[in-house]
Amino acid sequence: MTTSNELTCQELVELVTEYLEGMLSPEERARFDAHLAICSGCRTYLEQFRQMIRTLGRLTEASVPPQARDELLMVFRHWKRGGPPSAS
Numbered sequence: 001m002t003t004s005n006e007l008t009c010q011e012l013v014e015l016v017t018e019y020l021e022g023m024l025s026p027e028e029r030a031r032f033d034a035h036l037a038i039c040s041g042c043r044t045y046l047e048q049f050r051q052m053i054r055t056l057g058r059l060t061e062a063s064v065p066p067q068a069r070d071e072l073l074m075v076f077r078h079w080k081r082g083g084p085p086s087a088s
């Protein structure tokens with residue numbers, strides 16, 4: 001069940017462009033921030049995403065290749081299963 005107020009990591013990933021564009025509702029933004037506060041993986045993701053945007057120079061949906069997004073999502077799922085890559 002995902003009916004709680006807590007955002008899942010996948011939902012955060014889905015919302016990250018809107019977050020960075022300031023397009024989330026205050027409620028969504030609060031949930032986003034609350035998740036970031038408890039999830040270091042998502043903080044890392046957000047930082048990587050910002051860097052990617054800086055590299056691309058623009059923040060539009062078209063400028064975020066679906067492939068890059070999928071790759072980050074895959075890294076994510078890996079973390080959730082086996083912990084951070086550095087913890088070998």
Ligand SMILES: [Zn+2]
Pocket residue numbers: 008009012035039041042
């Ligand atoms: Zn998370």
